[in-house]
Amino acid sequence: MSSSSETRQLPAKLFQKGVHDCPLCAAKISSAAASCPRCECHLEEIDQSLGTEGPKLEKIMDFAGILNGEDEAIRKSISTIEEKFPQLKLMFCSLKCPEEVKLTTLGWWTLNRGTHSSIPGWSGLLLIDPSSCQATFQAGYELEIFVNRQKLEALLSECGEWFTVGDWSGGIENFFQELHPILKSSHHDAITTHKLALKSLGKA
Amino acid sequence: MKTSLILLLLFLASCSEKTDNETENQAAQEQAWDSSFFAPKLGEKLLYRETIESVSMQQTKPVSPENINKVEIDRVQVYNGPEMLEGKKFHRYSIYNDGKFQEGFLFHWTGELLLVAGSFAEDQKPVFAQPPIPIAHIEMTTGSYWHWPEYEVFGNGSRVIGFEPVKVPAGTIDAYKVSIKKTSIGKVTLREYWFAPKIGIIKEKNHIYYGGILRAINTIEFVGRADSDDEAKSS
Amino acid sequence: MRISSFYLALVLGVQSILLLQARERPLSFVSDPSSSLPRETRNSLESFLTTRSNRLQTEVFVLLEPLPAPSLEEAKPIFEEFGNSWSEDNWAIISFRPGQIGAPLIITGGPFLREIVLETWQNELTTLQELSLQSWQTSPDIDFLARQVADSLAFVSRFKSATVQSLVQDRNEEILKKHHSDKTQKAYLIAISTALLLALAALAFLLRKAYLARKKLHFPETKWNSRLGAPHSGGSALIHRFPPPQA
Numbered sequence: 003m004s005s006s007s008e009t010r011q012l013p014a015k016l017f018q019k020g021v022h023d024c025p026l027c028a029a030k031i032s033s034a035a036a037s038c039p040r041c042e043c044h045l046e047e048i049d050q051s052l053g054t055e056g057p058k059l060e061k062i063m064d065f066a067g068i069l070n071g072e073d074e075a076i077r078k079s080i081s082t083i084e085e086k087f088p089q090l091k092l093m094f095c096s097l098k099c100p101e102e103v104k105l106t107t108l109g110w111w112t113l114n115r116g117t118h119s120s121i122p123g124w125s126g127l128l129l130i131d132p133s134s135c136q137a138t139f140q141a142g143y144e145l146e147i148f149v150n151r152q153k154l155e156a157l158l159s160e161c162g163e164w165f166t167v168g169d170w171s172g173g174i175e176n177f178f179q180e181l182h183p184i185l186k187s188s189h190h191d192a193i194t195t196h197k198l199a200l201k202s203l204g205k206a
Numbered sequence: 207m208k209t210s211l212i213l214l215l216l217f218l219a220s221c222s223e224k225t226d227n228e229t230e231n232q233a234a235q236e237q238a239w240d241s242s243f244f245a246p247k248l249g250e251k252l253l254y255r256e257t258i259e260s261v262s263m264q265q266t267k268p269v270s271p272e273n274i275n276k277v278e279i280d281r282v283q284v285y286n287g288p289e290m291l292e293g294k295k296f297h298r299y300s301i302y303n304d305g306k307f308q309e310g311f312l313f314h315w316t317g318e319l320l321l322v323a324g325s326f327a328e329d330q331k332p333v334f335a336q337p338p339i340p341i342a343h344i345e346m347t348t349g350s351y352w353h354w355p356e357y358e359v360f361g362n363g364s365r366v367i368g369f370e371p372v373k374v375p376a377g378t379i380d381a382y383k384v385s386i387k388k389t390s391i392g393k394v395t396l397r398e399y400w401f402a403p404k405i406g407i408i409k410e411k412n413h414i415y416y417g418g419i420l421r422a423i424n425t426i427e428f429v430g431r432a433d434s435d436d437e438a439k440s441s
Numbered sequence: 442m443r444i445s446s447f448y449l450a451l452v453l454g455v456q457s458i459l460l461l462q463a464r465e466r467p468l469s470f471v472s473d474p475s476s477s478l479p480r481e482t483r484n485s486l487e488s489f490l491t492t493r494s495n496r497l498q499t500e501v502f503v504l505l506e507p508l509p510a511p512s513l514e515e516a517k518p519i520f521e522e523f524g525n526s527w528s529e530d531n532w533a534i535i536s537f538r539p540g541q542i543g544a545p546l547i548i549t550g551g552p553f554l555r556e557i558v559l560e561t562w563q564n565e566l567t568t569l570q571e572l573s574l575q576s577w578q579t580s581p582d583i584d585f586l587a588r589q590v591a592d593s594l595a596f597v598s599r600f601k602s603a604t605v606q607s608l609v610q611d612r613n614e615e616i617l618k619k620h621h622s623d624k625t626q627k628a629y630l631i632a633i634s635t636a637l638l639l640a641l642a643a644l645a646f647l648l649r650k651a652y653l654a655r656k657k658l659h660f661p662e663t664k665w666n667s668r669l670g671a672p673h674s675g676g677s678a679l680i681h682r683f684p685p686p687q688a
Binding site for chain 1: 659675
Binding site: 261267268269273274347348349351364365367368369370371383385387389394396413416418419420 | 492493496497568572573576577579583585589592595596598600617
């Protein structure tokens with residue numbers, strides 16, 4: 003699917019430098035791959051195990067109960083980003099991932115099959131499985147273009163240190179707090195790229 | 207209440223009247239100052255002869271006549287007229303040595319005090335002296351003295367020596383003699399000038415001593431007035 | 442014994458005669474028996490000193506002749522006596538023996554001495570003596586010295602009584618005060634302007650910061666492709682495994 007209004011839209015690859023990888027087998031795939039060339043992963047196949055109706059997506063979904071009600075600071079961090087970047091919809095979810103499902107796959111399926119009121123392409127989900135000690139961040143098609151993969155990896159690693167000492171809320175709050183400047187920096191780069199590209203195309 | 211208001215209005219009216227009178231007086235003063243002292247005429251040219259006798263800086267005593275270098279210059283002082291600058295009235299004078307523009311002076315006349323307020327070069331751009339230097343005062347007499355911090359102006363004081371007849375090429379003219387002496391390390395400058403009311407400085411003599419010997423004598427004497435092409439009018 | 446007495450009487454007599462002669466006021470202000478000064482210079486100087494005496498009651502006597510005493514120190518009191526007897530006004534005696542080495546002697550006297558600082562006056566005279574020696578002549582410039590001494594004497598004699606001095610002084614002080622207050626005013630203006638500029642700059646910075654803080658940021662719209670049959674997200678293999686909590 004492509005977004006509308008061709009007059010001011012530029013190709014995503016102008017902004018996104020990295021490659022995509024399969025949420026199931028981590029194989030590198032092209033941006034328009036219909037299925038994974040290695041594992042033949044396709045959303046409909048995942049639907050067969052997880053269903054076609056995902057949860058109602060909210061800002062905080064502490065299904066694993068790791069926050070113990072201390073979600074105010076996290077909520078505030080997310081709101082701060084969403085106020086600054088009105089396009090974005092950021093969420094946190096903690097759950098025990100089914101053994102047969104990879105956390106990345108679950109996160110990917112949740113974003114696609116979950117129900118929410120905003121534009122899902124700009125969504126981002128931080129998913130933590132405390133039992134398997136894993137954390138993933140899954141982004142919609144539009145958000146993933148502008149968020150640097152390496153920085154996200156570093157950020158998850160940093161939050162992991164919080165989780166290791168048992169400070170779940172601190173780690174999650176830190177994740178969104180540190181995500182804010184990453185997004186600002188990405189925005190600045192994106193605007194610059196956008197202007198240069200339009201100028202070179204004679205559309206400025 | 208009404209009476210108080212009327213009295214107040216009358217008082218205010220009298221104040222403004224007083225202000226008007228003061229303004230009139232000031233204007234009257236400006237228009238008709240005592241022209242017996244300072245009375246330049248637009249375009250008037252005063253002719254001077256300047257003589258400079260000097261010896262070289264390496265010269266030691268004894269000094270023979272061959273060691274003395276003598277230069278004579280024809281100097282013309284032209285009154286260019288009054289000019290309003292920064293809300294004040296100045297009088298512009300141009301000096302020409304042997305027909306070539308040498309320097310310009312701005313004089314300021316307060317009605318009682320004549321001051322050198324500034325100078326200008328060939329570009330005519332005024333450079334104001336801070337502070338301005340008194341040249342003459344309408345009531346000056348023998349013993350009159352004015353001084354200023356030495357670092358600010360030439361010398362540290364002007365002395366009025368007397369009012370006497372001075373013989374210059376233009377004739378014998380009564381003038382005030384003013385003397386200024388400045389000393390610094392190894393150097394003494396003695397400046398004397400004679401100020402004649404209604405004319406200006408009619409004679410100036412400077413002795414410059416350096417390294418224990420007289421180095422130069424600079425004499426400027428009033429020769430006379432030149433015919434002016436412009437219609438003379440008081441300023 | 443008789444011969445020595447005779448000679449003693451002779452010497453004393455001569456001295457008395459000399460003293461008697463010297464007590465009389467000279468007929469002219471310039472006494473130059475050996476004509477050491479050029480005639481024109483002498484006449485001009487005489488005229489000048491006469492005018493000074495008539496107009497300003499300051500008298501300068503120029504004695505170009507031998508000293509009345511063997512040494513300068515001995516001559517000073519004699520000249521003082523001469524001056525006080527020759528003039529009732531302020532006076533000066535300039536003594537120089539043609540051919541002598543050194544500067545002419547200057548002795549002054551009169552009522553003005555009570556009104557001035559003697560040391561300052563002596564310094565002034567010393568300066569004039571030195572300047573007279575620095576002329577281009579082989580001998581001191583007596584004409585220059587006499588005129589300068591006459592001028593200085595005329596000035597200091599009347600310095601206190603001059604009325605315009607305070608007017609000019611006040612005017613000059615006003616000018617200086619205004620000059621300094623202008624300078625101070627200028628300094629204040631510069632300081633205030635600088636402070637205002639800095640304040641404005643700080644305000645602009647804060648306003649901009651506040652504006653930027655409130656400003657909403659929008660990423661550009663792009664043309665993207667879906668993948669793996671997923672409508673909203675293509676997913677990624679981004680995952681982090683962390684050590685289990687120690688708590």
